Amino acid sequence: MRLALLGCGTVGSEVVRLLHSQSADLAARIGAPLEIAGIAVRRIGRDRGELPVDPLVFTADPLDLVKRDDIDVVVECVGGIEPARSWLVEALRAGKSVVTANKALLAEDGGSLHDAAAQGGGDLYYEAAVAGAIPLLRPLRESLHGDRVTRVTGIVNGTTNFILSAMDSTGAGFAEALAEATDLGYAEADPTADVEGFDAAAKAAILASLAFHTRVGAADVHREGITEVAAADVASAKAMGCTIKLLCIAARGTAADGRETVSVRVHPAMIPLTHPLASVGDAFNAVFVEAEAAGQLMFYGPGAGGAPTASAVLGDVVAVSRNRLAGVRAASESAYADLPVRPMGEALTRYHISLDVTDRPGVLAAVAGVFAQHGVSIATVRQGAAGSGAAGRDDDADLVIVTHVAPDAALAATVQALRGLDAVRSVASVLRVEGSA
Structure with a gap:
């Protein structure tokens, strides 16, 4: 079996070894x-260490390589769209099998690759x-093709999991934890794709597509990163018996008209320490199906790195x-269900809301009235002592409110209304709560 390898960086060189x-x-x-x-x-002339290959196999013309008649399998480790x-579509249409680690491409336009594979008769x-x-x-x-998957919840980005784990264990703020992740090589020089949730959103789209037999793209995924998570949020989560993780959540649901739908989202959330994902620390990944x-079902292990990724690539090459x-x-691709993707506003979730309020009679009633107006039920209320608010004034108090499950649109509208309430000096933080906390 003759292989064409596109890219020889961290993953590609490990595939060769x-x-x-x-x-x-x-x-x-x-x-x-x-x-x-x-x-x-x-x-071609770049120093790649002592790779066990003949230097003559290197080429700077990938398109010509994938077109060659003697190539059976194309392995893509380049990344990007x-x-x-173009290279992979060309290979697949020509009947070659393709193995790729390119999450961004699969989430952006996996459909074109699947269509090309069906046309050429090769594997993807x-x-x-x-x-x-x-x-x-x-x-x-x-x-799981003989079963019906209802929900997939995962930690699929090692960089953000390391950062949040460090904040939880040391009490550090986001900036300090990010600096540590960078020093240790877990975070890129430009960590935007990780900390803003783009990497996790691409993976969420792929998981949802497979789990629910529906083409889901990155644009269908509601995405929020972890840059706004503060040390105070982590401390508040601990007080509730929770921890904060960047989660990808894909779930079946039912729209108001009775149609089955799917929702796909990526955002930081509090989960109870009893949840299987709560103990996943450092740069590890885990997915709960x-x-x-x-x-x-729980899938757990190292989610990145040259050797682990190359292991998965070679498993596909063997297949x-x-x-x-x-x-x-x-x-071939299973997208028969073709379920509509539900907007984030219709997703059912819970909120943890921290408020800096004026410490005077009637404030709690006024705040509760805003929740009632939007049809959101309050599960718990915790009030801090006067003078503990963000501004440190003697007439301040902290309110920490956790809601029952409600549509995200109603919860977001409640938060917006709270910002306009005279008794509320500021909405200090808003985090979603998943699991049974």
């Missing part, structure tokens, strides 16, 4: 040896696109190579 060190085992599992026929890179999309595998080495997408795509027959030798292809 694993192919070399495990060549005999891989050949035995597949039924034929794997050979790297070409590696497309930007700069273009030109990766992408286990490494979500949660690194954790076997997750294949169980959703194959093992709920299905009607199988019940609750597609076996299929090619057998003259078959894997089941």
